[in-house]
Amino acid sequence: QVQLVESGGGLVQAGGSLRLSCTASGRTGSIAAMGWFRQAPGKEREFVARIMWTLGIAYYVDSVRGRFSLSRDKAKNTVYLQMNRLKPEDTAVYYCASTYSAVPTTSQDYKYWGQGTQVTVSS
Numbered sequence: 001q002v003q004l005v006e007s008g009g010g011l012v013q014a015g016g017s018l019r020l021s022c023t024a025s026g027r028t029g030s031i032a033a034m035g036w037f038r039q040a041p042g043k044e045r046e047f048v049a050r051i052m053w054t055l056g057i058a059y060y061v062d063s064v065r066g067r068f069s070l071s072r073d074k075a076k077n078t079v080y081l082q083m084n085r086l087k088p089e090d091t092a093v094y095y096c097a098s099t100y101s102a103v104p105t106t107s108q109d110y111k112y113w114g115q116g117t118q119v120t121v122s123s
Helices: none
Strands: 002-007 010-013 018-026 033-039 046-052 058-060 068-073 078-083 092-099 117-122
Touching (some): 002 092
Parallel strands (some): 010 117
Antiparallel strands (some): 033 046, 033 092, 046 058
16 A cells, blocks of 8 residues: 655745645555646546656646656655646646556556645636
C-alpha cells in the first residue's frame, strides 16, 4: 500500500504561482508514475500531469502545458507541481495519485490517491 500526502495549495491572484508537493510512503518501490488530477466544483476530475518515476519524463494536459512543471525527487519520494501564470480556471481541488502502470491512460489506472489540496485563483 502507498500513502500520499499533498501540500502547498492556497489562494493566489491570477498570474501568480504555487508549488504543490506530494510525498509518498509505504510500498513506493513499485511506483511507475505519479500524476496530478484536479476537480473543479460541478465538474469531473481531470488529468493535469504525470511523471514517469524512473525516467522523470513528464506529460501535461494542453491547458497547463508551458505554465505547469512537474518534477520529482526520488530520494524524498516526492513530486512537485510548479504552477505558474495561474488562471481563475485553474481553481480546483488538486489530487496526487500513484500508479504501477508505466503507461497510465485513465484515472482508473491510478491505485492510490491523496486527500487533495485546494487551489483557488482569484481574478
